[in-house]
Amino acid sequence: MSFQGEQYPGVQTPSAETQGFRFNHTMLRVKDPERSLAFYSRVFGMRVLRKLDFPEMQFTLYFLANLGDDEDVPEDPAERNAYTFAQKGILELTHNWGTEDQEGFAYHDGNAEPQGFGHICFSVPDLPAAVAWFDANQVEFKKRPEDGKMKDVAFVKDPDGYWIEVVQPELSKGLGQ
């Protein structure tokens, strides 16, 4: 693949020791799991693969994924753990018990100062249809596709205010050209 020929400072060709390494998941803390699970399941079509409770540390983890119709997920919870950690594109939501009842409690979105994490991104097959779907579900937009310099890219906010980019792969071809 000749894009291997695109050399950038620092980049090395992956070595044998990293074979099978796989970017599995991203973890975001959420204030209210009921609200977040409703949002990611209804609006972004994700399924809860596993819920893991850690009573002694007072938190629960939810692992979510967009599943294709043909994906065969193990029923057995232990096997489903192994399945979950072997995938790409998993979203982990961490609920520290009790935050949902704390008035004024809020997590930091990473875009206000101090900055760090920026956003997660979903690709969709039809951006205008997705925008209509978000509007029908009263999703808050940070940027609609027609706003700003990057056309054909939308940003919405999840219930904690984390930014979610939304792109249609076919519409991204002009980026960086």
Added chain:
Amino acid sequence: MSFQGEQYPGVQTPSAETQGFRFNHTMLRVKDPERSLAFYSRVFGMRVLRKLDFPEMQFTLYFLANLGDDEDVPEDPAERNAYTFAQKGILELTHNWGTEDQEGFAYHDGNAEPQGFGHICFSVPDLPAAVAWFDANQVEFKKRPEDGKMKDVAFVKDPDGYWIEVVQPELSKGLGQ
């Protein structure tokens, strides 16, 4: 799949409007792209699928992925954009030009206050071998597998201090049991 029967507050069955939605990428800002690209390519075996420059806004985006030997990535940059945004498990690194030269400049890892984003996670085929690989590359550990309450899970730090969880799927079967 009977895990659909595991009902949690808020969760809805995905509707037709979300068909084809896919969790594509996670974006992290990085201070020094040369250092970050060296780290993610050498230590975690990622390849740079696309580099997108936005001179008028003074930033560059790098899209990285762990590729299997059989993955056929388009050579044409426009087609490679579309390919990149159609995948799962993409890591986007944002470089705001000049931060690498600013003494004391640092991004926020999301785990110190104010909290929000927690970590990204890679799965590996052999955790002890991965730990030896990290040690051989002077990677800083936040938690070695044998430390703390969650055995068989490691956390390392990337060059900006972002936490990276490292798991071996087969060793995760006991979690939450």
